[in-house]
Amino acid sequence: MALKRYEGKAKILYATDDPQVLRVYYKDDATAFNAQKRAEIAGKGALGCRISSLIFAYLQRQGIPSHFLQQVGDREMLVQAVEIIPLEVVVRNVAAGSLCRRLGIGEGTILAEPLVEFYLKNDALGDPLLTDAHIALLGIATPSEKQALESQGLVINRHLQELFGACDLTLVDFKVEFGRDRQGQVLLADEIAPDTCRLWDRRVEGTSTARSLDKDRFRQDLGGLAEAYQEVWQRLRSVIPPSP
Numbered sequence: 001m002a003l004k005r006y007e008g009k010a011k012i013l014y015a016t017d018d019p020q021v022l023r024v025y026y027k028d029d030a031t032a033f034n035a036q037k038r039a040e041i042a043g044k045g046a047l048g049c050r051i052s053s054l055i056f057a058y059l060q061r062q063g064i065p066s067h068f069l070q071q072v073g074d075r076e077m078l079v080q081a082v083e084i085i086p087l088e089v090v091v092r093n094v095a096a097g098s099l100c101r102r103l104g105i106g107e108g109t110i111l112a113e114p115l116v117e118f119y120l121k122n123d124a125l126g127d128p129l130l131t132d133a134h135i136a137l138l139g140i141a142t143p144s145e146k147q148a149l150e151s152q153g154l155v156i157n158r159h160l161q162e163l164f165g166a167c168d169l170t171l172v173d174f175k176v177e178f179g180r181d182r183q184g185q186v187l188l189a190d191e192i193a194p195d196t197c198r199l200w201d202r203r204v205e206g207t208s209t210a211r212s213l214d215k216d217r218f219r220q221d222l223g224g225l226a227e228a229y230q231e232v233w234q235r236l237r238s239v240i241p242p243s244p
């Protein structure tokens, strides 16, 4: 039996024979509001794994290094072992979610420039928003490392906007995490999937609720989460050429 290294809300990390490689198992569990809301949604894990694998491979071809090595089986991927930097890097193109709640900006407002925010990865504290001074105070990243993460977030945003745009999806916002490998190189890590992005369907008219093809369907009890993820998967498949 493979040794379980870590179990999170949506994924389990297992050791492999190679200490530098981990196997990530994507669960069917959906959680929101700091795991106060939970459900199991059949097919979600496999779709999240497939979408994330496709996006990591796509980004690697665009020159964005990540921990992704390959997808194995239906709902697992092999990744390079990294030490996760305890920051959630959120990039926003359109106002939604906590930005609207915090600043009173109307949902759907297009931001003049993409906005990058940093949150502390700490469930017990409710993942608080961090200022630069907080990041320095906590010793999580030096100012230049923080600047590099911000730049990398913006580059990833440009690639993802282009990719999702080709799928008739508006990339409203997304969250990424980074980790350090044994050599200290910073790599994109965790996942990029509709669990961690807001995607609004440009083929549908109406409110964000009607257009949402992401985890907001679960957060707001809209139903059809697996169907939405399936739609995202199919559109990505139709625009991303198969890996050589």
Ligand code: UDP
Pocket: 088, 090, 096, 097, 098, 099, 127, 173, 174, 175, 195, 196, 197, 198, 215
């Ligand atoms: N997000 C995430 N994990 C988190 C918090 C946010 O993946 O722990 C993603 C979320 O799906 C959205 C973006 O980051 O795409 C911005 O989320 P926001 O701050 O608006 O928080 P929310 O309204 O979801 O609480």
